[in-house]
Amino acid sequence: MRKEFGLAVALGAALLATACGQQSETVMPKQSSLIGGDTTATAEATPAAPAAAPAETAAAPGNTTAAAAPAAAAPTDPTAKLIAELPAPYNMGNWKNGKVQFSKCLSCHTAVSGGANLTGPHLFGIFGRKSASVADFMYSDPMKAYNVVWDAAKIDHWIENPGKVLPGSKMIFVGIKDAQARRDVIAYLKVASSGGPN
Ligand code: HEC
Numbered sequence: 001m002r003k004e005f006g007l008a009v010a011l012g013a014a015l016l017a018t019a020c021g022q023q024s025e026t027v028m029p030k031q032s033s034l035i036g037g038d039t040t041a042t043a044e045a046t047p048a049a050p051a052a053a054p055a056e057t058a059a060a061p062g063n064t065t066a067a068a069a070p071a072a073a074a075p076t077d078p079t080a081k082l083i084a085e086l087p088a089p090y091n092m093g094n095w096k097n098g099k100v101q102f103s104k105c106l107s108c109h110t111a112v113s114g115g116a117n118l119t120g121p122h123l124f125g126i127f128g129r130k131s132a133s134v135a136d137f138m139y140s141d142p143m144k145a146y147n148v149v150w151d152a153a154k155i156d157h158w159i160e161n162p163g164k165v166l167p168g169s170k171m172i173f174v175g176i177k178d179a180q181a182r183r184d185v186i187a188y189l190k191v192a193s194s195g196g197p198n
Contacts, residue, residue, distance in 0.1 A: 082191045090152060093187025101176060101185035102192070108171070111193040120171060126150050126193045140170040152190070156182050 079095040086093065102111070108120035115122040121137040131146045132139040146166060148154050158165050159182060161175040176182050192198045 079191065079197055082196055083187050086187055086190055089183055090187040090190060092183070094184045095188055095191075097181065098184035098186075098188025101181050102188050104173075104176070105185075108173075111189060112198055113195055123189065123193050126155070127152070127190060140166075140168060142166040142168045143170065152186050155186055155189070159185070 083093050083095050084091050105120075105123075108118050109123045110116055110118065111123045111126075113124050115124055117134060117137045121134040121139070127150060129150050131148045131150060132144045143166060150158075159173070159176050161177075162169055162171045162173050163175070176185065
């Protein structure tokens with residue numbers, strides 16, 4: 001009974017609100033909370049108003065982003081070509097994602113020619129390089145004993161979970177579990193560590 005009364009009041013309020021035109025905005029939320037059903041309308045209406053303002057203010061910078069986009073896209077074309085020239089599956093690699101993934105390595109590794117050793121050895125020329133062969137880097141004993149020539153498959157295995165591949169290694173890195181992300185970072189590294197763009 002009370003519910004019905006509440007509904008009637010709410011409906012009355014709604015009718016009033018509609019009749020009142022402008023005032024309806026303030027009356028409507030109350031009405032919907034009374035009924036309890038029309039909450040989505042209220043929920044939508046409330047964030048819509050604040051959202052509109054940032055959208056409008058963002059409109060001007062938005063234009064400049066749009067204008068900059070083609071310019072930014074242009075330099076990725078050579079990298080796309082370099083990626084496409086790699087052996088499969090790395091020719092399917094995504095340069096942009098590879099670069100994003102490599103940002104996880106950057107705190108410890110450089111890949112450019114003449115790049116410094118950081119926490120980890122420099123990775124310039126890593127493909128075809130013997131493990132633990134950077135003369136002025138202090139490798140761990142397990143890495144010294146690893147004795148591989150780094151290629152894509154070995155790096156893929158290594159970066160998936162270094163702690164599991166070589167327990168006691170100095171590379172304290174959780175690993176990249178996603179195979180496609182590893183493919184992308186390896187494709188990126190193949191280009192970046194051989195004198196290509198970084
Ligand atoms: C927290 C620092 C750190 C991060 C992050 C890190 N590494 Fe390392 N990395 C090292 C260290 C230290 C070594 C030497 C390991 C040892 O001696 O046990 C190493 C060794 C290596 C080696 C072997 C190098 C050689 O000369 O034999 C490769 C390849 C490598 N890292 C690739 C990567 C890649 C690719 C990433 C990102 C996906 C990465 N690392 C992230 C610290 C790091």
